[in-house]
Every structure is written in structure tokens, then in C-alpha cells.
Amino acid sequence: MKRSKFLQLTSFASAFIVNPLIWPQSTKVKIEQLMGLNQSHLNAQNTLENQTYIAYLSLKDAAKKAGIDLKIVSAYRSFQDQKRIFETKFKRNKSKGLSDAENIKNIINYSTIPGTSRHHWGTDFDIIDANVKKPKGDLLLEKHYHGNGVYCKLFEWMQENASKYGFKLVYTNNFHRKGFKYEPWHYSYQPVAKTFFSIQQSNEFRSKWNQLQFVGKSNITSKILNNYFNEHLRDINPSLK
Numbered sequence: 628m629k630r631s632k633f634l635q636l637t638s639f640a641s642a643f644i645v646n647p648l649i650w651p652q653s654t655k656v657k658i659e660q661l662m663g664l665n666q667s668h669l670n671a672q673n674t675l676e677n678q679t680y681i682a683y684l685s686l687k688d689a690a691k692k693a694g695i696d697l698k699i700v701s702a703y704r705s706f707q708d709q710k711r712i713f714e715t716k717f718k719r720n721k722s723k724g725l726s727d728a729e730n731i732k733n734i735i736n737y738s739t740i741p742g743t744s745r746h747h748w749g750t751d752f753d754i755i756d757a758n759v760k761k762p763k764g765d766l767l768l769e770k771h772y773h774g775n776g777v778y779c780k781l782f783e784w785m786q787e788n789a790s791k792y793g794f795k796l797v798y799t800n801n802f803h804r805k806g807f808k809y810e811p812w813h814y815s816y817q818p819v820a821k822t823f824f825s826i827q828q829s830n831e832f833r834s835k836w837n838q839l840q841f842v843g844k845s846n847i848t849s850k851i852l853n854n855y856f857n858e859h860l861r862d863i864n865p866s867l868k
């Protein structure tokens with residue numbers, strides 16, 4: 628093979644592997660994957676979606692040069708994982724005497740409804756810096772990422788550099804934003820997540836979600852569900868839509 632032809636082919640092949648912008652159109656994503664029921668889009672460790680994983684390795688490498696040891700504390704979560712979280716909270720709230728509507732409202736302040744978590748996608752993760760001493764108690768608190776917080780350096784570095792690798796904060800610190808509270812630790816891989824987001828908003832997704840089963844689901848009225856889709860799932864960083 629002529630060298631020029633070989634170079635053309637190899638550069639095409641490497642562009643196909645590393646350029647995430649080509650990827651979404653060429654892959655058929657299954658709704659089951661976006662609901663945490665199918666893991667075939669994930670890397671070998673079942674932690675991140677394949678393209679997200681490649682981009683994450685570059686991000687991690689760059690952070691390392693800045694003295695930050697990126698560590699994911701939560702990445703992929705299956706439907707069963709989210710179901711367990713939701714049902715535990717539902718039962719606990721019920722035993723405290725909360726009405727069904729209050730119960731659901733209370734849960735979705737902090738947790739997602741099973742089947743709708745961005746953590747099902749493999750494009751989203753929560754991070755800390757393993758180079759600093761872990762604070763006592765809950766790691767994922769706003770105060771750790773701001774001011775004198777231990778993860779302040781990590782947060783500032785991510786603010787400056789994450790976008791260069793395709794990563795965006797999902798639940799931004801915007802006063803006007805509704806839905807999930809500000810999460811300075813939760814990032815998403817934009818080139819793939821944007822496509823996943825549009826699928827999650829489709830009627831087909833909603834009708835498949837309607838077939839899922841978990842404790843407390845019958846208390847999620849269509850009004851609650853519509854509000855949840857509008858405020859919790861859609862009111863995110865605009866660059867991810």
C-alpha cells in the first residue's frame with residue numbers, strides 16, 4: 628500500500644476512535660442502556676461508557692500533571708442500584724408517616740427516579756481528588772469544593788480545564804435553575820451525553836419507562852412525572868441539551 632494511502636486510512640481510523648463527535652451518529656443506543664438495564668455500551672470495568680472512558684483517561688492524565696489525582700466515587704449505576712436507593716427511601720419516609728405525594732417529593736429532592744438517572748448512561752460521574760486527605764463524613768458536600776474546602780483545587784482546575792476534554796458540570800450553581808440541587812462534583816461527557824439526553828426526552832423512552840416496576844411507582848402521578856421531567860431532568864447546564 629502506498630504510504631500516503633496508508634496515512635489517510637490510519638488517520639481516518641484514529642479519528643474514528645478518538646473523535647467523539649463522529650460517534651453518536653454511528654452508534655445505535657438502546658433505551659434499555661439509558662435505563663440501566665443493559666451494559667453493552669460500557670467499558671470492560673462497567674464503570675463508564677466507552678467513549679467517555681477514553682476521554683476521562685486524557686482528563687485524568689492532564690489533572691495528574693497539575694498535582695490532582697482524579698478519583699471517581701460514583702460512575703455507572705444500574706437500574707437495580709437506583710431501585711434499591713429509591714425503595715429504601717420510600718419505605719423509610721412511609722414509616723415516618725409522610726403522605727404518598729410528600730414521600731415522592733422528598734425523595735426526588737436528592738435522588739433520581741429509577742430508570743431516569745444520568746448515572747445509568749455511563750457518561751456521568753462524581754469525582755474527588757485522591758491526593759488530599761479525605762474529610763470526615765460525606766465527601767460530596769458543596770463546602771468541600773469551595774472556599775477552604777479540600778476539593779477546592781480540584782474544582783478550580785476542572786472549571787478551567789474540564790471543557791477542553793468534553794466534560795461539563797450538570798447541576799450548575801444557577802439561582803434560577805430548578806430540580807436537582809447544585810452538585811460541584813458531578814460531570815458529564817457532553818459529546819455522548821447530549822445524544823443520550825435527547826433520547827431520554829423522547830416519547831419512546833417515556834413509554835418504555837412506563838413498563839418498569841419498583842415500589843412506590845404507583846404514587847408517581849403523571850403530574851409529578853411531567854414536573855420531574857421538566858424541572859429535574861431538563862433544567863440542567865444548557866450546554867448538555
Ligand SMILES: [Zn+2]
Binds near residue numbers: 701746752813
Ligand atoms: Zn452524580
